[in-house]
Every structure is written in structure tokens, then in C-alpha cells.
Amino acid sequence: MSATVLDHRLVRDYLRELDAAMRGLPAVPARELKEQITAHLEDALWPDAGDHEVAATLSRLGSPADLAAEAGATRGTSGPRSALSGWRLAALIAVPTVIAAVLGGQQISSDASTAVTFGRDQRLAQLNAAVVKLTQNLEDERDLSAGYVAHRGAGPVPVTLTDARTATDAAARALQADAAGVGAGYQPGTVQDLKSLLASLTELGEIRTTMSSRAWPASQVIQVYTENLIGPANTFSAAVGGGINDARLQGTVTTLAALLAEENELSVQRAVLYAALSAHPPVLSPVALTSLTQAAQQQEADQTAFDASADTAEQQFFSNTVSGPAVDSASVQETLAESTAATNPPAPLTRNTGLDAATWYGDMSTTIDDTRQVADQAAGQITARADTLKSNATKRLLLTSIITLLLLMLLILTALARPLRKLAQMAHRSATG
Amino acid sequence: MAGEGGLTELRRGVLGPCVLALLELRPRFGLELVRDLAAADGLLTSDGTVYPLLSRLRDAGLVTSEWRDDEGERARRYYSITEAGRQSLTAFRADWAWFSATVGGVLNHAAAQGGTTQKGRHQ
Numbered sequence: 001m002s003a004t005v006l007d008h009r010l011v012r013d014y015l016r017e018l019d020a021a022m023r024g025l026p027a028v029p030a031r032e033l034k035e036q037i038t039a040h041l042e043d044a045l046w047p048d049a050g051d052h053e054v055a056a057t058l059s060r061l062g063s064p065a066d067l068a069a070e071a072g073a074t075r076g077t078s079g080p081r082s083a084l085s086g087w088r089l090a091a092l093i094a095v096p097t098v099i100a101a102v103l104g105g106q107q108i109s110s111d112a113s114t115a116v117t118f119g120r121d122q123r124l125a126q127l128n129a130a131v132v133k134l135t136q137n138l139e140d141e142r143d144l145s146a147g148y149v150a151h152r153g154a155g156p157v158p159v160t161l162t163d164a165r166t167a168t169d170a171a172a173r174a175l176q177a178d179a180a181g182v183g184a185g186y187q188p189g190t191v192q193d194l195k196s197l198l199a200s201l202t203e204l205g206e207i208r209t210t211m212s213s214r215a216w217p218a219s220q221v222i223q224v225y226t227e228n229l230i231g232p233a234n235t236f237s238a239a240v241g242g243g244i245n246d247a248r249l250q251g252t253v254t255t256l257a258a259l260l261a262e263e264n265e266l267s268v269q270r271a272v273l274y275a276a277l278s279a280h281p282p283v284l285s286p287v288a289l290t291s292l293t294q295a296a297q298q299q300e301a302d303q304t305a306f307d308a309s310a311d312t313a314e315q316q317f318f319s320n321t322v323s324g325p326a327v328d329s330a331s332v333q334e335t336l337a338e339s340t341a342a343t344n345p346p347a348p349l350t351r352n353t354g355l356d357a358a359t360w361y362g363d364m365s366t367t368i369d370d371t372r373q374v375a376d377q378a379a380g381q382i383t384a385r386a387d388t389l390k391s392n393a394t395k396r397l398l399l400t401s402i403i404t405l406l407l408l409m410l411l412i413l414t415a416l417a418r419p420l421r422k423l424a425q426m427a428h429r430s431a432t433g
Numbered sequence: 434m435a436g437e438g439g440l441t442e443l444r445r446g447v448l449g450p451c452v453l454a455l456l457e458l459r460p461r462f463g464l465e466l467v468r469d470l471a472a473a474d475g476l477l478t479s480d481g482t483v484y485p486l487l488s489r490l491r492d493a494g495l496v497t498s499e500w501r502d503d504e505g506e507r508a509r510r511y512y513s514i515t516e517a518g519r520q521s522l523t524a525f526r527a528d529w530a531w532f533s534a535t536v537g538g539v540l541n542h543a544a545a546q547g548g549t550t551q552k553g554r555h556q
Contacts, residue, residue: 029488036463036484039510043464060471062479071485091528 005045006038010054014064021068033071037061096411104404111400115393118386120186121244123178125386128240128253129379130178131197134171135233135260136372140164142225143271145211147357150218150275157212165208172201193236200232218275219288222268234260249385255314256378258306263371265299270364273337277357282349284341292338318374326366333360441478448486449495450529451476453514453522456496460513463487487512495521 005011018037022030044057061067141164148161179194207228211221237260241253272292276284284292307315333355340347340355349355448470455461455469466487467480477483490496495518502508514522 029485032488033484036487036510037481040463040467040480040484042507043462043509057480060480062481066479067481067485070482071488091531 003047005041005047005049005054007047008045008049008054010051010058011041011045014058014061018064018067021064022071025068025072029071033067037067096415097408100404100408100411104400104407107400108397108404111393111397115390115397116185117245118390118393121246121249122383122386122390123182124186124190124240124244125249125379125383127175127178127182127194128237128256129383130171130175131233131236131240132256132260132375132379134168134175135230135237136263136375137164137168137171138225138229138233139264139267139368141168142222142230143267143274143361145208145225146218146221146271146275147278147361149211149216149221151278151280168204172204176201187242189242190236190240193232193239197232197236200229203228218271218279219291222271222275222291226264226268230264234264244386246385246389249382249389251309252378252382252385255306255309256375256382258302258309259371259375259378262299262302262306263368263375265295265302266364266368266371268295269299269334270361270368273334273364274357274361276337276341277349277355277360282355282357283346284337284349285346286341289338289341289346292334296334314374314378317377318371321373322367322370324366324370326363327370330360330363330367333363440475444476444478447529448476448482449490450522450525452483452486452490453495453518453525456512456514457519457522460511462501462509462511466512490518494518 006015015034015038018034022033025033040061041057045054049057141161144158144161144164148158176198179198182194183191207224210216211224216224234257237253238257241250241257244250244253269292272288272295273284276282276288306318310318336353337349337355337360340349340353451470451473452466455466461469463484467477467483470477470483471480487496487498491498491512495515496512497515498510498512500508501511
């Protein structure tokens with residue numbers, strides 16, 4: 001062999017260091033690296049290269065320890081091949097994961113929004129139940145108020161009316177508590193109806209004081225309560241179905257609205273005749289008679305609306321519940337009062353008729369309470385249905401989330417399994433070979 | 434910043450595909466590869482690392498080597514790309530395009546957002 005750069009002092013030192021550094025390596029790769037490095041130096045340097053040039057080339061080559069480490073430590077397990085499969089691995093995991101996450105995410109988001117929607121329905125159903133309760137209390141207060149003002153000069157407010165006012169106030173507070181948080185996300189119409197109803201309740205105190213101090217006639221008391229307070233409440237209950245997202249719920253809401261309207265007309269009849277029977281003399285004026293018959297006619301129209309909306313079971317429940325001696329008696333008393341008032345001038349209602357304020361109020365209240373039972377059942381159905389829908393939607397959301405999570409884990413594990421198996425095989429091979 | 438350590442890891446990951454890309458054009462011997470890679474500024478930490486890499490690529494079946502005894506030249510070990518190497522390179526190209534676009538997108542997006550925030554402050 002002619003003179004070669006391998007004979008250079010610095011190169012010899014370098015190759016000796018490399019041999020020493022490669023001592024831990026298997027024979028084949030060690031021999032190969034040595035051969036590659038010597039070929040590199042022979043190609044890179046002329047045999048007569050100066051110290052300076054040789055030193056620079058060796059320095060660029062890197063330290064023997066680094067080269068040996070690179071050849072040994074990373075052999076077969078990492079480096080370019082695993083860099084390549086690293087990219088593939090990343091893509092292999094990322095692509096299905098992203099797709100699964102996006103699809104699962106969409107489903108979760110849709111389920112979550114359904115749950116939120118049914119959560120709102122549930123809230124509205126509870127709210128409506130509170131409004132129904134309030135309406136019933138307002139009706140009682142109105143009718144007792146009408147009797148109170150008709151019983152002119154009777155002095156202190158009777159206990160029955162005080163109790164009715166207390167009940168109304170409690171129902172109003174319950175409604176206000178339930179109404180908090182109903183705003184964004186709900187149907188604008190529903191929110192507006194609720195606002196009007198809550199605003200109307202602030203007039204209640206003023207109505208009560210004015211009623212006594214200004215000596216309103218009973219007809220005016222009935223009108224003010226009906227139009228200013230019960231009206232907004234019934235408007236809310238009738239329209240709340242528009243803000244609800246389930247057809248069956250909407251159907252029951254319509255049924256309930258018809259019942260509430262009927263209940264109100266029954267209550268107006270009670271108020272008008274109770275006020276007339278409480279007055280001195282106990283006379284039903286032509287104007288009051290008109291109010292009474294109009295309320296009765298409206299009640300019949302509401303009954304027709306109920307029959308149209310209610311299913312057979314609900315109709316059956318109504319006819320079974322709103323019945324009995326008191327209901328029949330109230331109907332007879334009303335007919336009797338109408339015929340007595342039809343004379344000109346109207347005869348005193350209590351003369352030879354057996355009619356009296358307390359009996360009428362009691363019997364008509366039974367009719368109204370029976371109707372309220374049916375209404376309460378409908379309100380309960382609405383709440384129960386809304387609760388079920390909400391609970392189902394929540395369960396579905398939970399289930400979808402869990403399934404998506406499991407799918408994601410499965411995908412990642414599947415994507416990892418092959419490369420991991422390969423790694424394990426390589427480790428095994430390098431350990432045994 | 435990533436610093437030298439991060440850059441080394443990056444280089445290590447991409448060096449194999451770069452070697453394959455050079456070999457895709459034609460077979461080369463060791464020093465030739467080293468010089469071509471060194472010509473691409475910043476790709477090599479040290480010239481020597483190419484050799485263990487070449488061995489690994491060969492073990493993985495992505496390149497083969499053979500001795501060639503060209504006229505007037507001494508015998509040299511020439512490396513050439515295999516069919517598996519070509520496939521691997523094609524796959525890496527796609528992965529790299531996707532990866533660099535993704536990383537670039539995230540980095541630029543972050544930079545653009547920073548800019549918007551600053552603009553917003555002026556208004």
C-alpha cells in the first residue's frame with residue numbers, strides 16, 4: 001500500500017480512539033463504521049495533507065465517542081427509519097383521532113344542546129305550574145274581594161280574604177324565584193309574557209288599597225283583577241307551549257290553557273253572584289247579569305276547546321272529577337239566580353229562593369276546585385314529561401361522551417399496537433442477537 | 434427558542450429522508466453524500482453522523498450498498514435507494530407537507546393573533 005492519509009499521526013490517533021469507543025458495539029457494525037470512516041478520510045484528504053487540514057476534517061467528522069454512540073445506541077430502534085415511521089405513526093394516530101373527535105364532538109355538542117333545550121322546557125313547565133297556582137290564588141282573592149266590597153260598610157277585611165291575599169303573595173314569591181334566569185335562550189314571546197306577568201304583580205298592593213279606599217263596585221274589582229292580573233297569567237300559560245320543543249308537551253299545554261280559561265270563567269261567575277248575594281239589597285243588576293251569562297257562555301266555549309285538545313283519558317278524568325251534588329247544586333243556584341234577576345225590576349235574589357252568599361260561594365268553589373284538580377293533573381303531566389325529556393337528554397349526552405371517549409382510546413391503541421409490536425420485536429432481536 | 438438540543442433532534446428526524454432524497458436522483462458514495470448534505474446549510478451537526486445513518490437505512494432495507502471500481506478511481510462503496518426506500522420517501526414527503534403546514538399554520542396563526550391584538554390596542 002502506498003502512502004495514505006491513514007498513516008497520518010492525527011488520523012491514526014483518531015481511528016484508535018474510534019476503536020476504543022466502539023468496544024461495546026457488535027463486531028459487524030463496528031467494522032462497517034470503521035470502514036466508512038476510513039473511506040471518508042481517504043476520499044476527503046490527499047495523502048500529503050497538512051496537520052491543519054487533517055485536524056479540520058477530523059473535527060467536522062465529529063468525536064469518535066459521538067460516532068460510536070450514534071452507531072450503537074440508536075441502531076435499529078430509532079434514527080431515520082423510526083423518524084419515518086414516527087411521522088407515519090403520528091399521522092396514523094392523528095387522522096382517525098381527529099375524525100373521531102370531530103364526529104364525536106359534533107354528536108356531543110348536539111346532545112348537549114338538546115339537553116339544554118329540554119332543560120329550558122323543564123324550567124318553563126315548572127314556571128307554568130307556579131303561574132297556574134298563582135292564577136288560582138288570584139281568582140280566589142278576586143272573588144272574595146268582590147264579595148267584600150259588595151258587602152258595603154262591613155268594616156275590617158274578613159279572615160277569608162286576608163288568607164287569600166297571603167296565599168297569593170306566597171304564590172307570587174314562588175313564581176318570582178322560578179322566573180329568575182329565564183331570559184337568554186328562551187323564546188322572546190315567552191320571556192315577554194313572563195315580564196308582563198311579573199310587572200302586573202307589582203300592581204297588586206295598590207289594587208288592594210285602592211279597592212277599599214275608593215269604594216270600587218264589585219264589578220270593577222272583578223274587572224281589574226281579571227284584566228290586570230289573571231289576564232297576563234293566563235296569557236303566559238296559553239302561549240308557553242310556543243316556547244316548548246316537544247309536541248306531546250305542547251298538546252298538554254294547550255289542554256291546560258283551556259282548563260285554566262274555563263276555571264277563570266267559573267270563578268268570574270262565582271264572583272259576580274257572590275258579590276250580588278253579599279250586597280244590600282241582594283240584587284243582580286242587569287249589567288251584572290250580563291257579566292254572569294257572558295262568563296257562562298265563555299266557560300262553555302272553553303269546555304269545547306278542552307274537549308278538542310284533551311285525549312279520552314283526560315276527558316274522562318274531567319267528567320269524573322267535576323261532578324257531584326255540590327257541582328249540580330251550584331248549577332241549579334245559578335239558573336235560579338238568573339231567572340230571578342230577569343224580572344223587571346230585578347227581585348231580591350234571596351227572597352223565596354233559598355239562595356244565600358255562603359252556600360253559593362261554597363258550592364261554586366267545589367266546582368272550581370274540581371276543575372283545578374284536572375288542571376293540576378295536566379300541569380303535573382307537563383312537569384313530569386319535561387323532567388323525563390331532560391333526564392333522557394342528559395343520559396344520552398353522558399352515553400355519547402363515554403362512547404366517544406372509548407372509541408378514541410380504541411383508535412389510539414389500535415394505531416399504537418403495530419408500531420409497539422415492532423419495537424418489542426426489535427428489542428427482542430437486539431437482546432438475543 | 435428550541436436551542437441547539439431541539440435543532441439536533443429535528444435534524445436527526447429529517448436527515449434520513451434527506452439522504453433518501455439525494456439517493457433518489459442517483460447512487461452516491463459516502464463523502465459525496467456528506468458534501469451534498471453539508472451544502473444544505475445547517476442540516477449536518479457533524480459529517481460522521483451520516484455513516485451510522487446509512488447503516489441504519491440499509492438495515493431497514495431502504496438503501497443498498499455495493500462496491501464500485503470505477504476506472505482510474507479506487508473502489509468505493511456506493512449507496513442506492515431501494516423500492517422500499519422510494520415508498521418511504523413518498524410517504525415522508527406527504528407527512529412532512531402535512532406536518533410542516535400544520536406547525537407553520539399554528540406558528541403563523543399565533544403570530545397573526547399577536548399582531549391583531551396589537552392593532553386592536555391602537556384603535
